[in-house]
Amino acid sequence: MLLATLILLPCSMQVTEYTARPAWEAAVGTVSTADFVGYSNGTFITNQYSGIGMTFTQGNDAVYVSSAFVVDGVGVNCNGDMEITFATPQNAIGIDFPGAIHINVYSGANLVHSSSNFAGSGAGFFAGLTSVSSFDRA
Numbered sequence: 001m002l003l004a005t006l007i008l009l010p011c012s013m014q015v016t017e018y019t020a021r022p023a024w025e026a027a028v029g030t031v032s033t034a035d036f037v038g039y040s041n042g043t044f045i046t047n048q049y050s051g052i053g054m055t056f057t058q059g060n061d062a063v064y065v066s067s068a069f070v071v072d073g074v075g076v077n078c079n080g081d082m083e084i085t086f087a088t089p090q091n092a093i094g095i096d097f098p099g100a101i102h103i104n105v106y107s108g109a110n111l112v113h114s115s116s117n118f119a120g121s122g123a124g125f126f127a128g129l130t131s132v133s134s135f136d137r138a
Contacts, residue, residue, distance in 0.1 A: 014131070014132040014133075015112075015113040015115075015129055015130065015131045015132070015133075016129070016130045016131075017115055017116055017118075017127070017128070017129055018094070018126070018127070018128035018129070018130075019118065019119075019125070019126060019127065019128075020126060021094065021096070021126040021128065024092070024094050024126070024128035024130070025094075027092075027130050028091075028092040028094075028128075028130060031092075031094070032052040032053070032054075033052075034049040034052065034054055035071075035072060035074065036063050036074045036075060036076055037072055037074050039063040039074070040063065041063055041064065041065040042062050042063060042064075043062065043063040044059060044060065044061065044062050044063075045061045045062070045063060045076055046059055046061075050087070053086050053087035053088050054084055054085075054086060054087075055084065055085045055087075056082065056083070056084055057083045057084070057085055058078075058081075058082065058083050060078070060079045061076045061077070061078045061079070061082050062076065062077050062079075063075075063076060063077075064076060064077040066098075067123075068098035068099075068123045069096070069098065069123070070096075070098075070123050070124040071096045075096075075097070075098070083137065083138070084137065084138050085136060085137050086135070086136050086137065086138075088136075089107070089134030089135065089136050090105075090134060090135055090136070091130060091131050091132070091133075091134050091135075092128065092129060092130045092131070093105065093128065093129050093135075093138055094126065094127070094128035094129075095126070095127050095128070096125070096126055097118075097119070097125050097126075097127065098122065098123035098124070098125065099119065099120075099121060099122075099123075099125075100117060100118065100119050100120050100121070101117075101118045101119065101125075101127050102114070102115055102116075102117050102118070103115040103118075103127060103129060103138060104138065105129065105131065105135035105137070105138045106135055106136065106137040106138070107133065107134060107135050107136055107137075108136065112131060112133050112134075112135045113129065113131060113133075113135075115127070115129060
């Protein structure tokens with residue numbers, strides 16, 4: 001699975017799923033963005049985004065430069081799955097990606113929401129969630 005850009009919104013069991021970034025942005029307002037731009041191809045992403053409250057916990061999520069990431073040409077190859085923890089509870093997450101993606105969000109050990117399967121093949125997709133219940137891991 002490849003991830004292009006991950007976007008978060010801090011806290012505010014109803015969940016709304018989005019496939020259009022403009023609609024998601026209208027719902028959430030100001031966001032923090034992990035865009036992976038500026039890192040060399042193959043760089044493992046772990047705590048580089050701790051300043052915005054995100055830690056990539058598995059240690060195998062590598063920067064991947066590819067035209068499949070239509071937003072900016074840079075994303076992450078997460079080698080099948082990815083886990084991100086958040087320093088503060090979140091109520092929204094959005095991802096630009098190629099291919100397909102499924103998002104699970106948790107509060108502690110409790111599953112808050114398991115998303116639909118977004119997209120399938122190709123590039124230029126967006127998946128987003130807003131949740132009344134906050135989560136601290138995706």
